[in-house]
Amino acid sequence: MSLDFEKPILKLEEKLTQIKELASKSGKNLDEEALSIEKKINDLKKDIFSKLTRWQKVQLSRHPNRPYFLDYIYKMTDEFIEIHGDRFSKDDKAMVGGFAKVDGKAVMFIGHQKGRNTKERQFRNFGMANPEGYRKALRLMKMAEKFNKPIVCLIDTPGAYPGIEAEERGQAEAIARNIKEMTTLKVPVICIIIGEGASGGALGIGVGDKIFMMEFTWYSVISPESCSSILWRSWDYKEKAADALKLTSKDLLKQKIIDGIIKEPLGGAHNDPNKAAKMLKKKIVEELVALEKISPEKRINERINKFSSMGVTND
Amino acid sequence: MNWFKRNIKNIKTPTSKKKEAPDGMWHKTPKGSIIHIRELKNNSYVSPEDDFHFRIGSKEYFEILFDNNFYKELDENLSSSDPLNFKDRKSYKNRLSSSKKSTGLNDAIRTGVGKINGLSIIICCMDFSFIGGSMGSVVGEKISRAIDYSIKNKFPILIISKSGGARMMESTFSLMQMAKTSAKISLLSKEKIPYISLMTDPTTGGVSASFAMLGDFNIAEPNSLIGFAGPRVIKETIGSNLPKGFQKSEFLLDNGFLDFIVDRRNLKNKIYKLLRLLKD
Numbered sequence: 001m002s003l004d005f006e007k008p009i010l011k012l013e014e015k016l017t018q019i020k021e022l023a024s025k026s027g028k029n030l031d032e033e034a035l036s037i038e039k040k041i042n043d044l045k046k047d048i049f050s051k052l053t054r055w056q057k058v059q060l061s062r063h064p065n066r067p068y069f070l071d072y073i074y075k076m077t078d079e080f081i082e083i084h085g086d087r088f089s090k091d092d093k094a095m096v097g098g099f100a101k102v103d104g105k106a107v108m109f110i111g112h113q114k115g116r117n118t119k120e121r122q123f124r125n126f127g128m129a130n131p132e133g134y135r136k137a138l139r140l141m142k143m144a145e146k147f148n149k150p151i152v153c154l155i156d157t158p159g160a161y162p163g164i165e166a167e168e169r170g171q172a173e174a175i176a177r178n179i180k181e182m183t184t185l186k187v188p189v190i191c192i193i194i195g196e197g198a199s200g201g202a203l204g205i206g207v208g209d210k211i212f213m214m215e216f217t218w219y220s221v222i223s224p225e226s227c228s229s230i231l232w233r234s235w236d237y238k239e240k241a242a243d244a245l246k247l248t249s250k251d252l253l254k255q256k257i258i259d260g261i262i263k264e265p266l267g268g269a270h271n272d273p274n275k276a277a278k279m280l281k282k283k284i285v286e287e288l289v290a291l292e293k294i295s296p297e298k299r300i301n302e303r304i305n306k307f308s309s310m311g312v313t314n315d
Numbered sequence: 316m317n318w319f320k321r322n323i324k325n326i327k328t329p330t331s332k333k334k335e336a337p338d339g340m341w342h343k344t345p346k347g348s349i350i351h352i353r354e355l356k357n358n359s360y361v362s363p364e365d366d367f368h369f370r371i372g373s374k375e376y377f378e379i380l381f382d383n384n385f386y387k388e389l390d391e392n393l394s395s396s397d398p399l400n401f402k403d404r405k406s407y408k409n410r411l412s413s414s415k416k417s418t419g420l421n422d423a424i425r426t427g428v429g430k431i432n433g434l435s436i437i438i439c440c441m442d443f444s445f446i447g448g449s450m451g452s453v454v455g456e457k458i459s460r461a462i463d464y465s466i467k468n469k470f471p472i473l474i475i476s477k478s479g480g481a482r483m484m485e486s487t488f489s490l491m492q493m494a495k496t497s498a499k500i501s502l503l504s505k506e507k508i509p510y511i512s513l514m515t516d517p518t519t520g521g522v523s524a525s526f527a528m529l530g531d532f533n534i535a536e537p538n539s540l541i542g543f544a545g546p547r548v549i550k551e552t553i554g555s556n557l558p559k560g561f562q563k564s565e566f567l568l569d570n571g572f573l574d575f576i577v578d579r580r581n582l583k584n585k586i587y588k589l590l591r592l593l594k595d
Binding site: 160161162163164166167168169170171172173175176177179180181183184199200203204206207219220221222227230231232237240241244245246247252255257303304307308310311312313314315 | 390392393394395396398399401402403404451452453455456459481482483485486487488489490491492493494495497498499500501502519520521523524525526527528529541542543544548549552553557558561562566570571572
């Protein structure tokens with residue numbers, strides 16, 4: 001599976017594999033040829049990825065090979081113990097959480113989970129959580145607070161699920177409550193967009209002391225497609241909508257909504273998931289160390305001030 | 316009775332040529348009751364025949380609620396600055412200026428301090444007529460400042476929601492208003508100051524998924540559309556029709572998400588009684 005703009009890179013990579021195969025079969029020394037193609041690949045990647053449009057970045061955030069919440073957990077942490085259920089009605093498979101050790105320290109990880117194939121995608125409801133998902137997340141956060149463990153939320157959702165049962169069980173109330181409760185959690189909270197950050201579905205686990213985005217992700221009030229369908233009354237203006245919404249990591253850093261960008265390996269996280277996980281882990285560890293030096297009262301005050309000052313108006 | 320016989324079949328007048336009664340004199344409810352504007356005004360904009368609640372704005376709510384329609388408006392001139400220079404088929408700047416012109420408002424909410432039967436209160440009331448009552452930075456900031464005012468003066472606060480959700484033209488800034496207003500409400504809770512959230516038709520999206528659902532009392536007008544996702548989106552997602560009464564106030568009350576439903580004609584009295592009770 002690949003995106004259109006990745007195709008020239010894949011073509012060269014195929015060529016490289018062929019040369020390597022030929023070399024090993026024939027015994028000829030083709031190192032020079034291989035090296036020159038490797039260089040070409042690298043240059044091409046750099047070139048393509050330095051010129052990505054906003055819409056292409058949105059596509060990357062949804063790349064079918066992109067690492068998901070559990071991929072990062074298994075790569076970054078040890079002894080992950082998943083904790084299920086909201087203790088009201090259900091266990092939401094689109095929202096996953098549990099304690100795990102990072103560098104020997106216990107942390108509560110919570111995140112949206114997408115599926116890799118059709119069956120998994122259905123099982124995970126495409127990463128769209130229901131109210132029970134948000135309630136499970138809040139239960140886990142309160143548990144972390146009780147045992148004085150920091151919380152890390154990894155966000156990757158196309159939105160909270162818009163369904164009949166979701167409305168019956170109070171989707172709006174569940175998200176609203178999470179947002180409010182997260183502002184006063186006594187433990188450090190870090191929120192990181194690792195894929196898609198769509199609207200209330202993302203914000204429902206998105207209020208913390210520090211907000212980061214991985215390089216090729218988006219975070220906005222609406223997806224470019226839905227925005228196109230509402231404002232342009234057609235699904236065909238998604239590129240324009242993406243530009244208008246200014247929704248990439250770079251845009252949001254400029255708008256001072258996020259605290260930083262976590263770089264991804266060249267070609268995106270899916271090109272080298274191990275390296276991506278390492279870069280993500282490094283940032284989480286660094287930030288947790290820094291946040292733990294601050295007193296809980298000060299952290300809460302700063303968190304509330306941080307969100308209270310967001311927005312631009314004319315007096 | 317021959318003259319009642321229709322010679323030409325069907326109605327031939329195109330909709331565009333249909334003659335409407337002059338606006339502002341008579342109003343018609345969906346069930347067909349007709350009522351004169353003066354009578355409507357004296358009845359809190361509720362049809363006396365079938366109890367239909369007409370959609371009204373902050374001006375009318377303030378009239379209904381504040382004693383003698385006397386109040387001090389807060390942050391009257393706060394307006395949006397189009398931080399993203401947003402443009403779709405129309406520029407956001409144009410949308411703002413034409414909305415300001417047609418509504419006489421500066422944004423989709425007005426906040427005021429006054430009294431209800433002698434009790435001091437802050438009322439924030441959204442205006443659906445201003446870009447669908449959508450929440451951008453101005454709505455967030457005005458609510459935020461109203462809450463500051465409430466904390467400072469220990470006045471209870473009533474927020475009347477009427478909104479399609481967050482305002483797309485301010486993108487992530489709009490989304491963050493959900494966090495901003497909720498953060499402020501957590502401060503209000505800490506001070507134990509009562510917050511009543513009145514949801515009216517419609518209250519959806521980012522507004523319902525933040526401050527509107529966070530009242531100490533979550534109440535609603537009858538038959539109002541209240542939900543997270545809009546009915547059209549849900550219908551498209553699940554691919555079938557929605558049950559009757561879905562996402563209406565009565566549905567939310569049944570599912571346990573509203574404290575009570577209040578007829579607009581009793582609104583002032585009920586709020587007064589509730590606040591009085593908490594004060595005793």
